[in-house]
Amino acid sequence: MAARRWGLNTRIAASLLALGLAMLAVLAVYRSRLDRIEAVEAARAVGLRKAQKLAETLVSPLYELSMPSVESALRGEFDDPAVVQIAVFEDPGKPPLAVFRREGDAVERASELRSHPTDVRFDYSVTRQTPGSSGEVLGVVSVWTCPEQALAAMAERTRRRLLEEAAVVLILVASTFLLLRRLVVLPMGRVTRTLGQTAESVHAEEDLDAVAKGLEESLGSMRAGSVEFARWLEGLQALVAALVRRQSELERILQCVLGTISVTDVRTQRLQYVNEEWHEKLGMCAEDGRLLDDWIERFVHPDDRETVAGAFRRVLEQRARVGPFITRQLLEDGSVRWWRWIAAPLDFDEEGRVVLVVKHALDITDLRRLQEELERANTVLEETVEERTRELVAANRELESFAYSVSHDLRAPLRSINGFGKILIEDHAEKLNEDGLDCVRRMVAAAEKLGELVDAMLHLSRITRAEVRRQPVDLSALAAELIGELWEGSPERQVAVEVAPGLTVRADPVLTRALLQNLLSNAWKYTRRRPDARIEVGPCAVEGRPGFFVRDNGVGFDSSQLEKALKPFQRLHSDNEFEGLGVGLATVQRIVARHGGRLEVDAAPGQGAEFRVTLESGPRA
Structure with missing residues (x-):
């Protein structure tokens, strides 16, 4: 009986192990295909980036026909192992001016072009911008990248992933075996033992009640195991449902966030996620598989493209949030809008390099228009203030002129009135009666009071105009x-x-x-x-x-x-x-x-x- 139970355990373990190995094989094949796709995309991204960079770097050397500078620039772009060959043509229909190819670990100048069928080629025109024209084409730079090189660089990471997945599968197989042994094999063993005891008991004509009781206990154990398994399965289903709900909630939250959100895979240079507002305004979705450079070329204003590309590079270099920065966007409907951006790393690989970058942008066009209107209003206000200041300066000058007139033109008559009045009082008092003297005294007092008022008015005027x-x-x-x-x-x-x-x-x-x-x-x-x-x-x-x-x-x-x-x-x-x-x-x-x-x-x-x-x-x- 023990041998039969051991044989059942062995068969279950063998079946689960075979299933696990099959799963590992499927995962390995799936992982291999994913890695190859990723390697191809990475090679394409590297080639496009290198071609664009060289197209900018070679403008001056090609215009001046400085071949040492051209060769130095070409050699400098072999820092990525995916780059296998770079050539520069004055005319695509003619032999190249210079060809450099990777030979093992060395980079050597070649006399002719040579490429593998799996290599990916990118051509980019070297254009010199001139005023009043669309630009003068000086030549074409071509970059060949090899996905196999990128795949080889990914081999160690792939091996680690397969080992991790194998460990997970083995743990699942062992857990399933132990669970089946507990819930199925052991209860079946008890049933088998009970049935054996039943046969022996019947043969020995022993009490059948004890046999029935043993069977009942065995069936109860099996039912309890089934209930426990059902509970475990129910808990697993609830966990999966909760994860699905959480994913749905996060998706709804992202769709409700004000502004556009996108996630870019650095390894493939492709958009991995965009929210609804991004899709509505730019007409793009993650399923399009657009390259980051394609998006910049199509939807970012030419004067702001380097700003976006530079911000993306800083995120990768600094591994930290960059922004805010402002650009002009060319929307799907043809309008031009001002966007305020921030970009930040979202995920890192095992070596700490950024692999996912999230970008968030707010449309600030209306705010910018208000700002421009405010600046115009401020300009008008400044002009008005300047005009009022000029008027005030003119009024102050008139006031100074009036004060001068009061100071000089009024003081002379007042002095005369005061002086003649005092002469009348002092020298001719005997010729005036009492009423006459009183009138003269009143006249002198009034003249003195008027002089004091003039002085007070001048003093008040000076205070009003005095510099603090x-x-x-x-x-x-x-x-x-x-x-x-x-x-x-x-x-x-x-x-x-x-x-x-x-x-x-x-x-x-x-x-x-x-x-x-x-x-x-x-x-x-x-x-x-x-x-x-x-x-x-x-x-x-x-x-x-x-x-x-x-x-x-x-x-x-x-x-x-x-x-x-x-x-x-x-x-x-x-x-x-x-x-x-x-x-x-x-x-x-x-x-x-x-x-x-x-x-x-x-x-x-x-x-x-x-x-x-x-x-x-x-x-x-």
Whole structure:
């Protein structure tokens, strides 16, 4: 019985081994055919690439008829073992100018052409581009490549793959044998033993119930084994179905990705995968088997072809992502579109060389058109700004001319009025009655007030036109100096002054002095009726920018009248209450504006006023 079971195991093992060997044979044949196809494609790609490169390299040597340079260029292209022969013709119908052929490991010059029927030949015209013409053909370069050389270079890789596949097949055979032995042979052995026991039991007229029980146990074991095998098979089917679903999901994801996607096999130089958008826009699919160079020649703008080819070379050399770079694409419908590309390695061989390259491109034509429109709008805006600047310069010149007229033409009459009025008061007072003297005094005061207004107007004009020269200014020291000057003019005043130390600002020092002088002068003037007068200068923030404040507890004013107070020659108090010309706050506002800063005011009648100033320009914090 044991011999029969051993014989069954042997037959199963032999059958599985024969099946495995048959599978290995089929795989070997299939692999051989694939390698040959791959070798042919690789040889074609090498030949095309070498021919194109030589067609560019030989332009100058052929034009100058420099044969040493031609021979040097031809020898340099035998670095790939697939290249077996290279020739240069001045005319394809005439003998070649130079022929070089691989002889074993050496490259030698030959006197005649010689090729094998399996060799692949590529011809490429050497053309010199000239202005105003399609180019002058200087000759033809021919490259022969041998697929057998590429196949020999692939032999070691093929051997490793066959060994790996043989190991996988042997593992599958062994696993299947063990599974069949467990699920079929062993249960059948138990059945056989039970049947033998049954025969012996019947022959010995023993209890048939024990025999039936043994048979039942054996059949149960077989059923359990069948169930376990079914579960294993079901799990395998579920795994395959999950892989298929995953593949389908990835395919749908790729089809939904915005832009075109393609995968190129470096070994064959052919497109291996393209997504739906690529197919729609370029009319190409992976099944076409197009060479990468064919795609570049047909769909890439001539001025951008080297950009694409160079990016592809950098991916292979750097083995890393390249881009983004922008090219013009010639689509299937004849339109020209701008594409933004990135390219990256997708897979590597055992030696770390890139074998698959993925390329992704987005159509940025509409964005580029918007960019061009924006550039045109910027150009128009710059021209408008230049025109407005010229107009502003002209207006400033007119303002300077007006200021000159005011300064010289008005001052002379004012001086005359003031001078003659004082002469009347000093030398002819006895000839005038009291009303006459009062009129003359009023006339002199009005002339002096008009002179002050003219000076204030000129000062305001200079501030508006002054160039801002920023540099660090010590506000604390400047405020202390100005307060000291105010005290010199009114030593009897009792004013509590608090100036925070370390206040600095980067601004024009002359304009900053004028600004702070006006704010402190106003605070000094409008607190003179307060016995507890107080003036403060300290740091603050104005709309997130660093600044300073000037605060007093004087008479204050209604905040609703702030707009009026900031206008030149507009006053909120009469001359009987407080003297002044109404240009102080207008000057402050213009100095702040010249710096690109900001002025904020809080005030109330009888509660004083606070002016917050920042002279810092730029974005807000």
